[in-house]
Amino acid sequence: MADRPLKVLIAKPGLDGHDRGAKVLARGLRDEGFEVVYTGLRQTPEMVVTAALQEDVDVVGLSILSGAHMTLVPRITALMRERGLHDVLVTVGGIIPDDDVAELRAQGVAGVFGPGTTIREVADFLRANATPRGA
Amino acid sequence: MTADAADRATALADAARAGDRRSLARLLTAVENHTPLAEAALRRLYPEAGSAHLVGITGPPGAGKSTLVAALIARLREDGRSVAVVAVDPSSPITGGALLGDRVRMQAYASDDGVFIRSMASRGHAGGLSSTSAAAAAVLDAAGFDVVLLETVGTGQSEVEVAAAADTTVVLEAPEMGDEVQAIKAGLLEVADIVVVNKGDRPGAQRTAAQLRAMLVPSVGRGDADPSRRAPKRPEVIVTTAISGEGIPELIALLDRRRADGSSAEAARVARATAQVDGIVAQRIRDRLAEGTGGGATGAVYEAVARHELDPYEAADRLLALLGDGGVREA
Numbered sequence: 006m007a008d009r010p011l012k013v014l015i016a017k018p019g020l021d022g023h024d025r026g027a028k029v030l031a032r033g034l035r036d037e038g039f040e041v042v043y044t045g046l047r048q049t050p051e052m053v054v055t056a057a058l059q060e061d062v063d064v065v066g067l068s069i070l071s072g073a074h075m076t077l078v079p080r081i082t083a084l085m086r087e088r089g090l091h092d093v094l095v096t097v098g099g100i101i102p103d104d105d106v107a108e109l110r111a112q113g114v115a116g117v118f119g120p121g122t123t124i125r126e127v128a129d130f131l132r133a134n135a136t137p138r139g140a
Numbered sequence: 141m142t143a144d145a146a147d148r149a150t151a152l153a154d155a156a157r158a159g160d161r162r163s164l165a166r167l168l169t170a171v172e173n174h175t176p177l178a179e180a181a182l183r184r185l186y187p188e189a190g191s192a193h194l195v196g197i198t199g200p201p202g203a204g205k206s207t208l209v210a211a212l213i214a215r216l217r218e219d220g221r222s223v224a225v226v227a228v229d230p231s232s233p234i235t236g237g238a239l240l241g242d243r244v245r246m247q248a249y250a251s252d253d254g255v256f257i258r259s260m261a262s263r264g265h266a267g268g269l270s271s272t273s274a275a276a277a278a279v280l281d282a283a284g285f286d287v288v289l290l291e292t293v294g295t296g297q298s299e300v301e302v303a304a305a306a307d308t309t310v311v312l313e314a315p316e317m318g319d320e321v322q323a324i325k326a327g328l329l330e331v332a333d334i335v336v337v338n339k340g341d342r343p344g345a346q347r348t349a350a351q352l353r354a355m356l357v358p359s360v361g362r363g364d365a366d367p368s369r370r371a372p373k374r375p376e377v378i379v380t381t382a383i384s385g386e387g388i389p390e391l392i393a394l395l396d397r398r399r400a401d402g403s404s405a406e407a408a409r410v411a412r413a414t415a416q417v418d419g420i421v422a423q424r425i426r427d428r429l430a431e432g433t434g435g436g437a438t439g440a441v442y443e444a445v446a447r448h449e450l451d452p453y454e455a456a457d458r459l460l461a462l463l464g465d466g467g468v469r470e471a
Contacts, residue, residue: 035237045244
């Protein structure tokens with residue numbers, strides 16, 4: 006159905022406790038008309054992927070400020086492929102050095118958003134790139 | 141619907157029944173979106189449903205519904221029972237967006253294969269649930285979960301719809317949320333099978349429970365109760381501290397006792413079936429008015445009512461006449 010809102014999982018994998026950005030984004034995407042599932046802090050890759058599967062989301066947005074993105078993100082994208090979530094868009098936000106962006110893209114990340122990104126930019130990117138569930 | 145779509149519905153329904161979680165999740169999305177595939181799948185699954193215990197959890201925002209659901213999941217899993225959760229949060233009336241935050245309290249159980257949690261936005265539906273929550277619960281029931289917990293949006297005094305969607309309705313209250321007059325007002329407390337005073341570690345919890353027990357007794361004595369008159373339920377009142385798990389085994393024992401008491405469960409089932417069928421009838425009528433008449437004739441009727449040239453009752457009769465065959469025949 007064309008007018009169904011996009012469903013986005015906002016997850017914070019790993020151990021950093023900085024969830025203000027994730028909450029602001031979750032709230033901002035709500036105001037942009039998305040259905041946002043927020044899972045809270047300290048999620049394992051397994052928890053993130055299971056939530057994405059059960060919720061049948063169109064987008065998984067990962068917020069990572071711990072520096073562990075090169076460990077966490079490949080595990081999550083690999084697990085998503087293993088569970089058949091091939092068509093779910095993955096984006097990463099947080100403190101991601103430019104040098105890591107290419108490798109994250111190679112791991113299946115569609116968009117990387119650093120400090121200074123506006124909510125509108127994220128919303129426009131998701132609308133342009135996510136495929137809504139058809140079933 | 142094409143034969144291909146019907147085949148896909150059958151395949152998805154059968155895979156969901158067989159335990160494929162991805163298919164189950166996809167099916168729930170189809171149900172949420174009212175697709176033809178969902179209807180075909182529900183037709184197939186409905187006869188398989190009916191063995192789960194559907195428990196509605198409702199109460200004001202912040203009373204602890206999600207925390208209570210998490211505590212129930214923990215305990216039910218210890219007993220070896222599988223649990224599905226449908227957790228509804230409100231959609232924005234302005235943008236249509238929603239923040240679905242109930243999983244935050246339940247994520248500890250996300251990776252357990254005997255647990256399935258699904259968040260749903262209310263999508264403009266009033267009453268505490270989304271318009272598809274009951275259908276989603278039926279799908280999870282057919283998928284073989286022992287218990288299906290239906291968590292409503294934070295409710296106020298009159299969002300009683302969950303009582304029609306569940307076998308057993310649990311209404312949560314937090315301590316010190318109002319005096320005895322609040323407890324004797326009509327509405328939410330009337331549909332409770334079990335009233336839970338949560339946050340039992342807070343001062344006033346026992347007093348709140350005592351007030352509720354005193355106020356929720358039947359207004360007529362048992363001896364002179366007229367069985368033909370509809371009487372409000374007489375709920376059990378229990379105190380829990382969901383965050384520590386205190387009172388949860390007792391709550392589950394109450395739920396199981398309710399479940400075993402067939403008479404009340406039967407009434408809930410008939411109420412649920414009535415609400416479901418009536419809802420579909422209303423939707424079908426709207427669909428047929430929108431499609432069959434091309435919208436032109438109906439639009440003219442609405443405009444005539446807006447101009448006060450036609451009264452709304454006459455307008456409704458005209459629209460029903462447009463549906464054609466008219467009159468109710470024997471089914």
